[in-house]
Amino acid sequence: MSDTDATNAETVGSIPDDAVATSSGSDGSSSRLDLGSGGPDVAEQYPLQVEGLRKTFGGITAVDDASFRVEQGSLTGLIGPNGAGKSTTFNLITGMLQPDSGTVTFDGEDITGRKPHAIANKGLVRTFQIARELQDMTVLENLMLAPKGQQGETLWRSVTPGFRDDVIEQEEELLERVWNVLEFFDIDHIAEEYAGNLSGGQRKLLEMARALLTDPDMLLLDEPFAGVNPSLEKRLLEHIHELREQGYTFLLVEHDMDLIMENCERVIVLHQGRVLTEGSPEEIQANEEVIEAYLGGNV
Amino acid sequence: MSVREDLADRVPGGDAGFIVAVLLGVYAAYVLAGVALGYSIRGQLNSVAVLTFYIGVFAMLALALNLHWGYTGLFNIGIVGFMAVGIYVMALVSKPPAGTGAAQIGGLGLPLVVGIVAGMAAAALLGALVALPALRLRADYLAIVTIAMSEIVRFTFLSGTLEEFQLFGQQVGFGGGSGVILNFTDPMEAFFRFFGLWDSYLGIVTAFEVIIPNNPKPVVDGLVYGVVLLGFVAVLYWLLKRTGESPFGRVLKAIREDEDVANSLGKDTNRFKIKAFMLGCALMGLVGILWLMTSGSVTPNFFRPRVTFFVWIALIIGGSGSNTGSVLGGAVFAALLFQGPRYVKNLVDTVIPNADAPSSFGPAVAPLFSNFDPSPLFFYTIDSIRQLQLVFMGLVLIWLMHNRPEGMLGHRKETAAGIPLTSSRAKGTAHADGGERGGTDE
Numbered sequence: 001m002s003d004t005d006a007t008n009a010e011t012v013g014s015i016p017d018d019a020v021a022t023s024s025g026s027d028g029s030s031s032r033l034d035l036g037s038g039g040p041d042v043a044e045q046y047p048l049q050v051e052g053l054r055k056t057f058g059g060i061t062a063v064d065d066a067s068f069r070v071e072q073g074s075l076t077g078l079i080g081p082n083g084a085g086k087s088t089t090f091n092l093i094t095g096m097l098q099p100d101s102g103t104v105t106f107d108g109e110d111i112t113g114r115k116p117h118a119i120a121n122k123g124l125v126r127t128f129q130i131a132r133e134l135q136d137m138t139v140l141e142n143l144m145l146a147p148k149g150q151q152g153e154t155l156w157r158s159v160t161p162g163f164r165d166d167v168i169e170q171e172e173e174l175l176e177r178v179w180n181v182l183e184f185f186d187i188d189h190i191a192e193e194y195a196g197n198l199s200g201g202q203r204k205l206l207e208m209a210r211a212l213l214t215d216p217d218m219l220l221l222d223e224p225f226a227g228v229n230p231s232l233e234k235r236l237l238e239h240i241h242e243l244r245e246q247g248y249t250f251l252l253v254e255h256d257m258d259l260i261m262e263n264c265e266r267v268i269v270l271h272q273g274r275v276l277t278e279g280s281p282e283e284i285q286a287n288e289e290v291i292e293a294y295l296g297g298n299v
Numbered sequence: 300m301s302v303r304e305d306l307a308d309r310v311p312g313g314d315a316g317f318i319v320a321v322l323l324g325v326y327a328a329y330v331l332a333g334v335a336l337g338y339s340i341r342g343q344l345n346s347v348a349v350l351t352f353y354i355g356v357f358a359m360l361a362l363a364l365n366l367h368w369g370y371t372g373l374f375n376i377g378i379v380g381f382m383a384v385g386i387y388v389m390a391l392v393s394k395p396p397a398g399t400g401a402a403q404i405g406g407l408g409l410p411l412v413v414g415i416v417a418g419m420a421a422a423a424l425l426g427a428l429v430a431l432p433a434l435r436l437r438a439d440y441l442a443i444v445t446i447a448m449s450e451i452v453r454f455t456f457l458s459g460t461l462e463e464f465q466l467f468g469q470q471v472g473f474g475g476g477s478g479v480i481l482n483f484t485d486p487m488e489a490f491f492r493f494f495g496l497w498d499s500y501l502g503i504v505t506a507f508e509v510i511i512p513n514n515p516k517p518v519v520d521g522l523v524y525g526v527v528l529l530g531f532v533a534v535l536y537w538l539l540k541r542t543g544e545s546p547f548g549r550v551l552k553a554i555r556e557d558e559d560v561a562n563s564l565g566k567d568t569n570r571f572k573i574k575a576f577m578l579g580c581a582l583m584g585l586v587g588i589l590w591l592m593t594s595g596s597v598t599p600n601f602f603r604p605r606v607t608f609f610v611w612i613a614l615i616i617g618g619s620g621s622n623t624g625s626v627l628g629g630a631v632f633a634a635l636l637f638q639g640p641r642y643v644k645n646l647v648d649t650v651i652p653n654a655d656a657p658s659s660f661g662p663a664v665a666p667l668f669s670n671f672d673p674s675p676l677f678f679y680t681i682d683s684i685r686q687l688q689l690v691f692m693g694l695v696l697i698w699l700m701h702n703r704p705e706g707m708l709g710h711r712k713e714t715a716a717g718i719p720l721t722s723s724r725a726k727g728t729a730h731a732d733g734g735e736r737g738g739t740d741e
């Protein structure tokens with residue numbers, strides 16, 4: 001466990017320069033025009049690649065042959081009308097649902113159908129549209145749960161005298177980290193409150209804070225700002241941009257069109273389970289199909 | 300979900316002090332009732348020993364169940380099956396070989412400690428076997444699977460097929476419906492001999508002749524065994540408290556609250572569930588052993604599902620999710636609901652020895668209406684107290700569900716972390732704005 005953690009921390013730290021360098025300079029071994037499932041270059045430039053993803057629920061086709069990819073270090077928006085299949089796509093990517101067909105590739109590895117915890121441990125972590133706080137645990141407990149590589153998660157270490165001292169030491173370090181995050185998210189005053197007693201917006205914040213504490217490489221955020229007050233939303237966005245510059249990648253589902261257009265460099269539009277189009281905010285805003293299908297012509 | 304005032308906070312020694320205080324109160328009530336009704340000293344000491352025994356076993360079972368249900372949300376209603384496997388396997392391993400004993404089924408003749416470890420391991424393995432397929436399904440399937448398992452275990456030990464068989468060249472067996480005689484060394488003797496204290500123990504027994512003139516040994520044995528059981532309760536409490544107050548316990552709690560969330564944060568929840576389940580099952584096996592090891596014999600029909608439900612009642616009384624509550628629930632259940640009515644019956648039988656109890660409900664109630672004589676109904680009630688006990692338990696359960704669904708201690712905050720998760724920034728490492736934190740809630 002602690003090994004994975006170390007690797008992760010390293011990856012997170014070293015991504016920004018590395019990724020840009022390797023993806024622009026060719027190492028000559030693979031074809032540079034390969035835009036398909038991707039050689040090593042493509043895998044590094046686009047850590048998340050979704051190919052022909054499909055999921056039906058009875059008669060409903062929630063995701064219908066969706067293909068897209070998310071660029072390393074980007075803040076990519078995933079938009080679409082209600083019921084377009086955005087949340088289902090998240091569930092398929094993170095292993096909470098099994099696709100009927102199609103593949104999901106993360107960091108050059110096929111993760112289709114892997115267990116959710118394995119995918120999360122690879123550094124691909126999601127939040128839920130309807131916040132799922134652990135109600136009968138305090139905010140602090142919720143957050144202390146998240147970090148990876150906790151020695152004390154091994155039962156015998158937590159129980160055996162001597163070994164427990166190391167566990168306690170790590171707990172103290174974690175708590176320090178957790179307090180920093182709490183303060184950043186402005187929920188430190190409710191640290192000892194049960195998560196079940198939080199307001200809707202506070203739950204959203206807790207969930208995002210918790211996801212960040214896992215030290216992910218890529219975060220899939222399902223409407224993270226629903227119910228969050230505007231000034232905090234602004235701060236969170238600033239923070240997301242900061243993290244993005246450090247090398248984290250974000251895929252963001254959001255209904256607030258202005259927010260998407262102002263903050264995302266790429267936007268993917270889902271409509272009835274299909275990828276309608278993909279492009280820069282300007283391209284999306286100019287796209288007739290999108291305007292017709294989604295924006296209702298008012299942009 | 301408001302946090303009620305926590306009684307345990309006002310007792311010196313915190314949770315452990317509170318448990319001790321409650322136990323002392325229970326004992327005082329028993330002794331006072333006995334004194335008031337003129338119970339003999341022998342009778343008094345005996346009733347204290349029996350009470351201690353049941354407090355011990357129910358407290359331990361409630362602790363183990365709390366690990367399953369209170370922490371992890373695993374719905375185990377097959378507790379008694381794990382207890383059965385524990386003591387049966389222990390008997391198989393530790394009974395003397397067939398040749399040396401009388402004309403009856405033998406065992407492998409290994410030391411008691413080996414038998415106890417084997418019994419616990421067998422219970423844990425059975426737990427894994429049951430849990431592995433059921434954990435993948437929805438949570439309530441585990442309930443169905445465990446209760447079915449406990450009945451299968453009982454019928455297996457009842458069956459003639461396993462009455463006798465060959466194992467490692469020894470003729471061993473489970474004895475079918477007539478059960479097995481536990482003809483290994485007296486566990487108490489083995490225990491004290493191990494520490495070289497057997498002779499001092501016998502000395503203490505002799506000393507008791509001052510209070511109990513003839514044959515004090517069974518009484519002293521009972522009392523000392525009770526104390527040993529309370530020692531086991533303390534060890535289990537310590538173990539499970541540490542388990543709960545750790546990152547491991549935190550993941551268990553998260554699984555109980557929302558398994559998907561734990562998964563999405565990278566926790567392999569199935570592994571945690573299996574580990575917690577196996578640990579709890581091993582402890583249930585241990586209690587099976589401790590409960591029956593000194594009783595001379597075991598029969599399969601001891602392991603009817605109702606023992607399982609007794610443990611559930613104990614846990615609900617104490618408040619699921621709390622280790623302190625589990626111990627208290629076990630003690631209160633044993634003292635008031637399990638042993639209490641029988642104690643009352645014994646007392647009444649001693650005080651009014653030759654009372655004729657009516658044989659059925661009709662004759663018991665009739666005098667109440669014909670000449671306002673309540674005594675037949677009273678004696679009838681006392682006489683059928685074992686049956687009425689279950690009705691009484693049901694009533695208490697219903698009352699609890701309505702009035703104290705979170706157990707007798709109310710909602711308790713037992714933090715799932717190795718360190719206290721309260722206003723850490725008060726430590727002085729605080730940022731500039733860290734001053735006003737602590738004590739904002741509660």
Ligand SMILES: Nc1ncnc2c1ncn2[C@@H]1O[C@H](COP(=O)(O)OP(=O)(O)OP(=O)(O)O)[C@@H](O)[C@H]1O
Nearest residue numbers: 057060062080081082083084085086087088089129
């Ligand atoms: N578990 C399920 N069982 C049956 N149908 C489902 C399930 N999950 C999603 N669906 C259906 O799949 C379609 C896509 O749902 P999804 O939640 O992915 O939409 P969405 O784009 O996230 O919408 P919103 O913007 O409202 O959150 C909907 O028609 C929904 O009814």
Ligand SMILES: [Mg+2]
Nearest residue numbers: 086087088129
């Ligand atoms: Mg959605």
